[in-house]
Amino acid sequence: MQGRESVVTPDEVMQWLDAVPDPEIPVISVVDLGIVRDVSFEGATCVVTITPTYSGCPAMREIEEDVVSVLRGKGLETVRIDITLSPAWTTDWMSERGKEALKRYGIAPPAQRAIDVSGIMRHKEPPVSCPQCGSSHTRLISRFGSTACKALYRCQSCGEPFDYFKAH
């Protein structure tokens, strides 16, 4: 196995991790979500650095276990997960592919950059397009939806409620 590990590159590992879904929103991978920050090798040990989305995200431990299990399945014997807090995770790191997957799943992806929503001042919520019918005639129902990372909207055109993945 030693010989095999030495030829695995961090890029390959990153591709493998692209098959690890987010436990809460399984249509998006942990790579597309932007929480895998780095992959490196220390001798035979594969070190994967991840960062939590929200401080209280209950999925973090499951993500760690999933990452280790997928890499073991690929033949990497020793895997270490390092958690980093800084720089803090932002939805700006979400890939375009990830945003498209969210939309198809029925969750409107972030409509702004994180910088646009920073600060304590109450700003106008962005026009968010309905993931069902595409109408931009939508209304914020609640700043928090089914999880901390989402807000609840309703489409005025088709009448359907939907989750909006907040810019963060």
Add this chain to the structure above:
Amino acid sequence: MDQALFQYLLRMGDSTLVLSQRLCEWTGHGPVLEEEMAVANTALDLLGQARMWLTLAGEVEGLGRDEDALAYLRDAPEYRNVLLAERPNGNYGTTVARQFAFDVWHYMLLEQLQNSVDERVAAIAAKALKEVAYHARRSSDVLIRLGDGTEFSHNRMQEALEEIWPYVGELFIDDAVTEELAARDVVPLNASLREAWESHAAQILTEATLRMPAIEGAFHPAHRGGVHGRHTEALGYLLAEMQHLQRSYPGARW
């Protein structure tokens, strides 16, 4: 051991943990579903932040206590949260008033802490700040909606502000811990946050057609002391519920 930093980290960890536990009491009892979810999500953010602060506190202390040991195996006099965090939920207006006062202070504090010379403190603060900005905008929304709502909701909201305000003073008092850490550029002086807090709170309260209670009454000795372990009766009941399992079945895991 860096005793001042340890104490300060307990204050941050305990204040977020205790307020989180309070907010969880609304689960299943919220006035409307959307508010209940918002309160639960705010509680979850605060719990995550508490875990980071308490984990770091345990590391700084260096005696092998982790976040769980600190959360579940300390009694009320060892807790270092601000009194505001432990105030009972009351009616929904009381909860909103407490949250608004806390969120705005929390935001102003984290904004400074993210520039701490201690990189561990700065990292937690920068992460939490993004979440707390959202908390503050939401509690401001609700405050305005209730204050500038019906005559009934307006009066309830004003009463809630009068009830909560005496506990605001403690947020802006300094002691040997904050003075030492401020001199080392680890934390800001609490007093330095007061002007920004008052100015922002006044702006939101005006929009809510509510009157800002006098902050001067807030410095009575009966209304401070949480950060030194002198708590109101309310904290004991909260901890009794939160710690029940670990106290009854020490070391239980699942």
